[in-house]
Amino acid sequence: MGFEIIEREEAYDVLIVGSGAGGGMAVKTLSDAGLRVALIEAGPDYDPADPEQQTQLKWPYQSPRRGAGTVRDIGEFTASLGGWKIEGEPYTNTKDTEFRWYRSRMIGGRTNHWGRISLRFGPDDFRRRSIDGLGDDWPITYDDVKPFYDRVDKMIGVFGTREGIYNEPDGFFLPPPKPRLHELLVQKAAARINIPVIPARLSVLTRPISKSRGVCFYCNQCNRGCSVYGDFSSSSVLIKPARKSGHVDVYTNAMVREVLTNAEGLATGVLYIDKTDLQEYRVRARVVVLAASACESARILLNSRSARFPNGVANSSGMVGRYLHDSTGAVRSAFIPQLMDRKRYNEDGVGGMHAYIPWWLDNKKLGFARGYHVELGGGMTMPMYGFGFGIQALNGKYPDKNGQQKPAGGYGLSWKEDVKRFYGATVSFAGRGESIALESNYCKIDPATVDKWGIPVLQFHYQWTDQELKQARHMHDTFEELIHQMGGVPNGEKPGESEQYGLAKPGAIIHEVGTTRMGNDPSRSVLNKYNQAHDCRNLFVVDGGPFVSQADKNPTWTILALSLRAAEYMIDQFRKKNL
Template identity: 65%
Template sequence: MQIKESSEVYDVIIVGSGAGGGMATKQLADAGLNVAVVEAGPFFDPKNPEQMTQLKWPYESPRRGAGTTRAFGEFDMAYGGWEIEGEPYTREPGTKFDWFRSHMLGGRTNHWGRISLRFGPKDFKGKTRDGHGEDWPIGYDDVKPYYDKVDKLIGVFGTNEGLEDDPDGFFLPPPKPRLHELFYIEGAKKSGIPVIPGRLSMLTKKLNNDRGVCFYCGQCARSCSVYADFSSGSCLIFPAQKSGGKIRIYVNSVVREVTTNEEGRATGVSYISKDDRKEYKLRGKIVILAASACSSARILLNSKSKQHPNGLGNSSDLIGKYLHDSTGASRAGFIPGLMNRKTSYNEDGVGGMHVYSPWWGDNSKLDFPRGYHIEVWGGMGMPNYGFAYNPNDFNKFFGLKVGGYGDGLRDDVKKYYGSVIGFGGRGEGIARKDNYCEIDPTTVDKYGIPVLKFNYKWSDFEINQAKHMQDTFEELIHNMGGEPLGSKPGKENDYGLEAPGRIIHEVGTTRMGNDPKTSVTNKFNQLHDVDNVFIVDAGPFVSQADKNCTWTIMALSWRASDYIIEQLKQQNI
């Protein structure tokens, strides 16, 4: 098959346009480099009327917004899901790993919860802290200047609390708690659980002329048409283009491999165009992978050559190893004190939590080594039919059947509207070598590219953590005078612990370290084996922490970009 090769040689080729890829695009383009961005999905701009789903009503869709076309509902702004036709992945027997992909400009930043937490000093030194996993080769002080820069560039609301492992930052004013969150604050206080304002990357006041301010429609998962919330395209790539950056975006382009020369150095990438199913090659001096932790690992493992028979950068045989996701478990409760709410006011707020609880426990006294935070949901969002049912037996719980037609249905909806509160625990699992992804030698996708096979199991540490979550959730519900909905998850189903991958925080497949024998990249996200290849997604993470990973992805991407610029000036790469 003839492969068409571009004549232009880019300074940098960036694969993926999400958090890490978008940040690298902005920083390197702003520095004057000629950048090519290769994205597996289509161009996307939430301001585009043909793509915008914000402020649309369910009746505007023949499917009433149901999740039949997209995993999180039709109006959610994620082109993809856990299963994509023609792009499979496989699992070893006993593995339940689910892999979420969002193929579009901006990637998964278009629909995420925008919970924007820094890792703390302890999070970078897990082994020193409790003997489990490994320490990062860098510490909080190395990343702090870049967290500060990300805060100021993108905007995040919150408050400085002086907490050791939930560091202070540069925060915009947080929105005030909604009624269900006030109930939560009082309930948490009875159990000694701290509650602080949420830290979300949504603009509560004007930041610059390119972006609007949040108007509290509560639909951030649809990506914001006024750019008030953070998405990589609207907040990083578009501003870089506007300021004159030399950026060429290749959309609908699925990267097969990183190409190399006789010396084993990267020369560019090979990709399949979704538009004509033909293969093309781009040439570049530096290649940056930001396709997501698992996708970047897949590309490297498929990039085999005489110089790299085990995959590019894989002399350690660790690419794909140490894969881990956040733990997750949830519960909901009915709070009688929230019944019969007045509906003559709007308390929608941002599309996420106004308050949350950072980890408060002492793990030395518990049967699991790492913590979790609590995310809170509830309020008066748009109801759906059956919103107040006990999923197991609504007659037994409420004493009546909520539903019917006409006035009876309206009366029941008004009575219970806003009376349910829910919790999501998001915690840290231990990175282990025997949780990994690898190339499946027998399966390819519709583009002829070998796919990933996953091998992953939770340990007792994560299962015990989920039990603690469930015990805490029930205690909180009772503290609020409520009753839990449904049966409490038990040991037989790992206490409701979500399958790995379901929290969509997968990290660690190309982890960083000082020793090339025990790591894939150095502390600047640069491959040990190939000095002109960098990875700026969550692959280099040594551990996940109990925080969402996006803010750390962007901080490390900015740090790596500064390193690239300096190394180019010194003619080292």
């Protein structure tokens, strides 16, 4: 940048880059142990209970734009400061790639607005290569992680039920909310074709677990950030109490450029650019922990070049950025005549599904290797005209109260009639599945592009394979059969091969993992089984980067468990004077 580097005076025991699930858990665990911690976050501070930042319980008309659009990519009041595109912070794709990268620049990161779906990986999810010969097994097993899953359940809180499904492990559950009407209809239809529908597992408090957090009051707005801290966000559940310890200093609006190392190859701290004064700062620490998200942590490592690490810190294997993979995704909705003309009542519930479909089939009998779960949508949340009415499913006409056909839509009385008849009559199905981790899917530094801070940006290369396409086709076949069993009318045509069976673009599900994967072989992995860099013993990565494979579950609960495990390993190594 051309500025003199300013030295921060204090040196820390641990410096953590990123404040999402992995970074938050590391901050809380390490500061509880009495270690001095610096937390560096690329965005501003955030507290969903702060009146200046709170968006929960606001009406649409309270938007300063009054319906003229939104400045937030996934909802006007969503607790996300960032998006698919951030001004001055580009990324690029190779010519045959359409990777999408969502970044949330704020304390707590993407945990402020995620779906709170809190699923453990199962025993089979750590040994997929042994089962189907694709990808690699993890260097750890479910039994290694189970004690940490248990502690995360109790520390943070998750509702659900004990179902005894082998690869959908049970945990320590709070009582789940009752299913909504559309979920009961899905459950009834699914039972006829032997598809299980069980209570969802979300990190939302339905019972008190601590004096510092309130209980969910069912406003259905978890994505806005909970002002009573009734759901899990790293910002409110992990970082807020850690800051009260007096052992944590937080640096916000701090864009990390690189990890610094010494002649012995040990990490000594980081360089970052303060977005408010545009100065470059150096912060020193005995241990550096990256938790900036799988791709951002890879970017930092790849940009951390020196004579000892010409290809980036911890990258002697050349694996940093490799094996990038995201969950698969496909969606379908339908109009359900049984749900027309509904009595109006509050069906909001938690900010997410009350029931879901776990993977229920044996892949050995199918034409693809990995499974998926199905997330259910519907109900009587706040409507917008043209959404949730199912009008398009009936080709623009529907029977009125006298059984006569009339054109749908219009203004005034006609519009009101549409709302009364169709509101709440739509259900949706979203498949979320496991893709195969491949070395050929990667992110790397684009040598021709820098961001507004002068830091080289990432370029992505990613292609789906037949495995993912066949899985998406199976998702849609499942959706069609469920809709048929419910007596519904699908919205639109089922996507075909030319449309990749409706498979979402890579990165679109925002579950990207694998760029700094763990393994026992330093020539084929970046980290060991404790999230510690093979090449640099005082460098750790605790976001989604260490994942060897994704599983058909959302990654957050596993990020939390592995970060807790890694942080306690660090504490042990500090005591043994190995760090």
